[in-house]
Amino acid sequence: xxxxxxxxxxxxxxxxxxxxxxxxxxxxxxxxxxxMLYSLDAGGKRLRPVLLTATYELFGGxxxxxxPAACAIEMVHTYSLIHDDLPAMDDDDTxxxxxxxxxxxxxxxxxxxxxxxxxxxxxxxxxxxxVKNIKAIGVLEAAGILARRAGAGGMVSGxxxxxxxxxxxxxxxxxxxxxxxxxxxxxxHKTSDLITASVEMGAALAGASSKDFKTLSEFAGAxxxxxxxxxxxxxxxxxxxxLGKSGSDARNAKLTxxxxxxxxxxRVKAAKLIALAxxxxxxxxxxxxxxxxxxxxxxxxxxxxx
Amino acid sequence: xxxxxxxxxxxxxxxxxxxxxxxxxxxxxxxxxxxMLYSLDAGGKRLRPVLLTATYELFGGxxxxxxPAACAIEMVHTYSLIHDDLPAMDDDDTxxxxxxxxxxxxxxxxxxxxxxxxxxxxxxxxxxxxVKNIKAIGVLEAAGILARRAGAGGMVSGxxxxxxxxxxxxxxxxxxxxxxxxxxxxxxHKTSDLITASVEMGAALAGASSKDFKTLSEFAGAxxxxxxxxxxxxxxxxxxxxLGKSGSDARNAKLTxxxxxxxxxxRVKAAKLIALAxxxxxxxxxxxxxxxxxxxxxxxxxxxxx
Numbered sequence: 001x002x003x004x005x006x007x008x009x010x011x012x013x014x015x016x017x018x019x020x021x022x023x024x025x026x027x028x029x030x031x032x033x034x035x036m037l038y039s040l041d042a043g044g045k046r047l048r049p050v051l052l053t054a055t056y057e058l059f060g061g062x063x064x065x066x067x068p069a070a071c072a073i074e075m076v077h078t079y080s081l082i083h084d085d086l087p088a089m090d091d092d093d094t095x096x097x098x099x100x101x102x103x104x105x106x107x108x109x110x111x112x113x114x115x116x117x118x119x120x121x122x123x124x125x126x127x128x129x130x131v132k133n134i135k136a137i138g139v140l141e142a143a144g145i146l147a148r149r150a151g152a153g154g155m156v157s158g159x160x161x162x163x164x165x166x167x168x169x170x171x172x173x174x175x176x177x178x179x180x181x182x183x184x185x186x187x188x189h190k191t192s193d194l195i196t197a198s199v200e201m202g203a204a205l206a207g208a209s210s211k212d213f214k215t216l217s218e219f220a221g222a223x224x225x226x227x228x229x230x231x232x233x234x235x236x237x238x239x240x241x242x243l244g245k246s247g248s249d250a251r252n253a254k255l256t257x258x259x260x261x262x263x264x265x266x267r268v269k270a271a272k273l274i275a276l277a278x279x280x281x282x283x284x285x286x287x288x289x290x291x292x293x294x295x296x297x298x299x300x301x302x303x304x305x306x
Numbered sequence: 307x308x309x310x311x312x313x314x315x316x317x318x319x320x321x322x323x324x325x326x327x328x329x330x331x332x333x334x335x336x337x338x339x340x341x342m343l344y345s346l347d348a349g350g351k352r353l354r355p356v357l358l359t360a361t362y363e364l365f366g367g368x369x370x371x372x373x374p375a376a377c378a379i380e381m382v383h384t385y386s387l388i389h390d391d392l393p394a395m396d397d398d399d400t401x402x403x404x405x406x407x408x409x410x411x412x413x414x415x416x417x418x419x420x421x422x423x424x425x426x427x428x429x430x431x432x433x434x435x436x437v438k439n440i441k442a443i444g445v446l447e448a449a450g451i452l453a454r455r456a457g458a459g460g461m462v463s464g465x466x467x468x469x470x471x472x473x474x475x476x477x478x479x480x481x482x483x484x485x486x487x488x489x490x491x492x493x494x495h496k497t498s499d500l501i502t503a504s505v506e507m508g509a510a511l512a513g514a515s516s517k518d519f520k521t522l523s524e525f526a527g528a529x530x531x532x533x534x535x536x537x538x539x540x541x542x543x544x545x546x547x548x549l550g551k552s553g554s555d556a557r558n559a560k561l562t563x564x565x566x567x568x569x570x571x572x573r574v575k576a577a578k579l580i581a582l583a584x585x586x587x588x589x590x591x592x593x594x595x596x597x598x599x600x601x602x603x604x605x606x607x608x609x610x611x612x
Binding site: 022025026027028029031032033036079083086088089106107108109111112114115116117118119120121122123126127129136137139140143144146147148150151152153154156157159160161163164189 | 328332333334335337338339342392395413414418420421422423424425426427428429432435442445446449450452453456458459460462463465466467470495
């Protein structure tokens, strides 16, 4: 099975679970539920939940046991996209080829749909403590990881850095060193943190040793950064139809790897990160076929076209 | 010690802890941290964390043990106020006598400050698992309660119902039965759910029996509903200076208890709820002096002037 097929199959199972979880929320306001389902249903690669399940499998568990945690991280990712697209933020009208949440449901409901998905992620994650092979302490650690990496010291700070950088290139002559520092901060937190959380949560739920946890965390950090760099490059050179979005980085004069270093040097950097990630993951004392899945996902992150 | 003094003393300890927790978040974006601190520092009664700690004390624990959980619920409450005040939502320029977050920090940063406080609540709550007398399962239950009561089946749905009702009185002749149903839904979820969560979290962290948990949950539901009814009444008749906000309900033609039933019948309903709450709490097999604190807090909720 190719890695694309592996990812697609797993994504299908995750999609079914995601929709079911939202449909089963008791007493949920109907329009709010509709808005949550709309954004979750927008497709996407489901990279984060796939990474979480594949990491959990490294240690011998059945990946279906961590479906709740996998759905939790996708809910957090989806909430971040909804808020990111808001008029006050990136002001994007389309995402993955469809109108964004605030275009369809209005701005107020889009804010609430994001809030609800974020909160619900922790409710769903809690459900994972009812799975037989998973220890309470593993779920608590996973919740702590998700909250830290998605929150004020993680993804939200990356988003705040992004706001700070917006129009940077417009407003003043670029101080290259300061721009590079800010860009590293944004990439680390805005994208890499949540990808790292996926892998770390899988490891925590599996009860991985601290040594293996650290190796996996470094593996994830490298692919997280690679993911954002390729995203920046795709925003410049990518096929708009394949991407399903409208190159808003250039329109907003955003600080990106592509704008700061150029397209080719960015590609070289991304390739180096993936080589590092593959090397790291190769040192794990886990079954070779399961390690290979994660190495292949790393390769997929580098070579994807959307 | 009067109940006001009790509440104020405890609120002071909570305020110190809240500020410390935000200041210690590693790698937090500086402007984002400032925005979080600004809204947390806006005063307020700290009713929810006080309720959480007083409930925990019923079962013999030291209230300082649940300071993390107490701060978590206040962070969730504060995030909800920031998002509630946004231009796309209630569009309030002042709150507790000060400019709202989006007026000071801009709309984008206000969205992010809310997101960060919500996410951080779960990070802080996780810290409670490191306290010696608190069991992992208690923290997991508390996290589940917070996520459910604050999320898509709770507070956020109440907010969505509120949006639905906005302008209700303007747009069409009021169908009284439908309006009453919608109002009950809004009150239950928008306000009562988070107050109920405070009490339930305190009980879960203390390892209360399911019978005591149920009694406390009913107690909290009654004071939660009373709190919203008195809020509605105060928006109409309250002293603007004491309230520190600008009577936006009437300006937005909101569906409230006061607008639907009138001020006096609303006051009678609130008094009945508090009597019910006091009766419920009196049946608990806990030390009388600790039960009295919760009964007095119920009285305070009814008689407060802001």
